Amino acid sequence: MVEETNNSLSLTDLKTLSVGDVVKAKVTKVEDKQALVDVGYKYDGLIPISELSGLHVEKVSDVVNVGDEFEVKVTKLNDEKEELVVSKKAITVEKAWDELAGKMERGDIIEAAVKEVVKGGLVVDVGLRGFIPASMVERHFVEDFSDYIGRTLTLKVVEMDKEKNKVILSHKAVLEDEAKQGKAQVLEGLTPGQVLEGTVQRLTDFGVFVDIGGVDGLVHVSELAWNHVDKPSDVVKEGDKVQVKVLKVDKENERISLSIKETQPGPYAQAAGQFKKGDIVAGTVKRLASFGAFVEIAPGVEGLVHISQIANRRVATPGEVLKEGQEVTVKILDLNPAEQRISLSIRALDEEKEEKKEQASRREHQQFVQENNQQGMGITLGDLFGDLKDKFK
Known part of the structure; x- marks a missing residue:
């Protein structure tokens, strides 16, 4: 029921009516295009279908039924013709305007x-x-x-x-208000180091935006994988579910830095299971420095060949012996995956080669002596050079 307004007139007190009056009405008859209502006047009022609602109405019975009571506004009155037209829409629309303005x-x-x-x-x-x-x-x-x-x-x-x-x-x-509130809650609960599941939302040249529960964080291209990535589409696509690690949270500016690679075993962690101290491996010279050369022995895994380990002779600069892109064989002297540090040597291999040559030469000499003795010749160094020694006495 709609509350009675100040200018409403009760059925018992009503004596006269004027256009603009607001009165209570009770539906007495429902027709196809209109409804008749008792407003306490000497004859019933009529509500055209167009005055029932602010919206389009197909059938009067969709809006009112016999016995319904509500307020109406007098829009037309002609006692000579006993014509009384009232509007339900005028009341509801007027109140709706006021209520909506406040809202x-x-x-x-x-x-x-x-x-x-x-x-x-x-x-x-x-x-x-x-x-x-x-x-x-x-x-x-x-x-x-x-x-x-x-x-x-x-x-x-x-x-x-x-x-x-x-x-x-x-x-x-x-x-959007709900999303903003949810975003604030998510931001409040984020701390660096958390690992979360997210969904790839969009790709850019500089990285990937990942939704982590109503808020997007950026995975910079450098944080997509341990190996070098030319473009994000080489690693992920929109809609992919990914594990991300929270690197940094800027709550004031609503910015979140994420990493995919930090959730995966790093190349040095993988190297711990792939290599061990003393292994001889092939590698590529990636960079030269004044103190040595960095050699890549696996994707993303570089070890240092100190300048003292480049050759079995004194080297003034690594560039005297090596150049970037050169394929080399190195020996692992030390392996520390936790600190991402690997010590390599080329010199050690050269020294081992020289030592092997000397060992082979000694074995050949020993074999020669043994074979001659077995033939009964009894040849010794003294036998070979004894006469010469006597000549120089």
């Missing part, structure tokens, strides 16, 4: 049912005809609104113009 000022959220899908958006019942532009329905693009009919949406009043009978509402504004 708009306060930023209140209201609920309304979708009545129609029209060109450019949706029509809702807010006590009068309210319009939701297509761009204000959702945060994402919607191609077909047909399944919105009958749905109740949460809305904010964003624009009102009584003279033009225009009320613009937005469901998107409510969703």
